[in-house]
Amino acid sequence: MKRYYIGVEIGGTNLRSGLIDANFHAEQFRKIPTSLFAREKDKIGFLARLAEEYIAVCGRENVAAVTMALASLMDKERTVVYSSPMIPGFEGISLVDGLSRKLGIPVIIEKDVNILLRYEIWRNHLPTEGIIAGTFLGTGLGNAMCIDGRVYAGHSGTACELGHIPVPDLEEMCGCGKKGCVELLTCGRLLYKLATEKYGCRVDDIFELYGQEQPVRDIVRYCAVAIAAEITILDPAYMILGGGVMEMKGFPMDDLQQTVRENLRIPNPRDSIRFVPASGDSEAGVIGAALHAADRN
Ligand SMILES: [Zn+2]
Known part of the structure; x- marks a missing residue:
């Protein structure tokens, strides 16, 4: 053994x-x-x-x-x-x-x-039947799903690249090699750029000091739209929300969840989806x- x-x-x-x-x-x-x-x-x-x-x-x-x-x-x-x-x-x-x-x-x-999704399912004692998805907003926009207890990798091994779904008319190049990925609008890199170049603050303080400013709100809004797209397709039982950005002080977790729900069909999955904030362990x-x-x- x-x-x-x-x-x-x-x-x-x-x-x-x-x-x-x-x-x-x-x-x-x-x-x-x-x-x-x-x-x-x-x-x-x-x-x-x-x-x-x-x-x-x-x-x-x-x-x-x-x-x-x-x-x-x-x-x-x-x-x-x-x-x-x-x-x-x-x-x-x-x-x-x-x-x-x-x-x-x-x-x-x-x-x-x-791996992080697997940990949160275990830590929160979530039932493994059905689909549990996780979105991790950090340097990039990470995403994963477990189906009946097994991580879904996809046909070629590249499933759940939620950060790389295209946004119309966005011409900027993404680190993945194509242009216009939603991650360019919602990631820690952008938050860092706003903190240092626009607001002149530490990135750790940006939600507390400038959380009501439109460019900061937009980062949360684009993340919500991407999450809503995934929930609309999959109708998962749970959506785990974590990553370095969501764990920052002052991150508007309630606003994020509300914006996701506003973008979901009525009554379900708007009412049925359950959000689980990640442990931050x-x-x-x-x-x-x-x-x-x-x-x-
Ligand atoms: Zn990309």
Whole structure:
């Protein structure tokens, strides 16, 4: 019986990792700046050294899997990282093969939003039948769905790219390589730009100081419209709402939910959809990674 999982979450800002036991409790947890990883040329070597620190604590034979939650584009089989817009050089890497060979332990990779959704379902004791969706507004607009307890990856592995649905007449280029994506109108990057260039405040204060200003309200409104589009198509039982932007102080969560409902059909799903604010737990991605590994075993 393997008793431990090693979970790693690599976000744009922080790289979190931990040693998770069979009850999904984080026995060890660590957070370092992602920039340390971004600077390293040998990405697989860096991750192997990180994992070995936990292996030294619990023993190689007791680790069921090393699971990574990544803000990256990857193949459907979840073996190769194609690109990571926020991490230079973390692209075109056969991560699963390379790392599992080095460690002698199974390695699993998955999109971070899918892992975070999995965690919130577990944390909130939500029933797994039917569809549960999650929207995570952070640097970008992330989205995921679970159908009958299983993460839906899509035909090619790229389902739920809600941030990249097109907006008519929007000519701006998106980091994904096409123009006019809704994410350009509703993401942390835009919030940062408004804070530094328009209002001259810290981005952390923007909702408290300038939440009533139209450009800030528009960010929330475009997010609501994207969420309403997904609910209209899927009629999910729950919509989990999280991500760094939604967890900022002063974020108008009530306004967001009300605007989503105003854009939904009457009586349902306007009345039936249930919103669940995400926990904001620092260990969410690391424990979610263990939950994901346990599901696969
Ligand atoms: Zn895009």
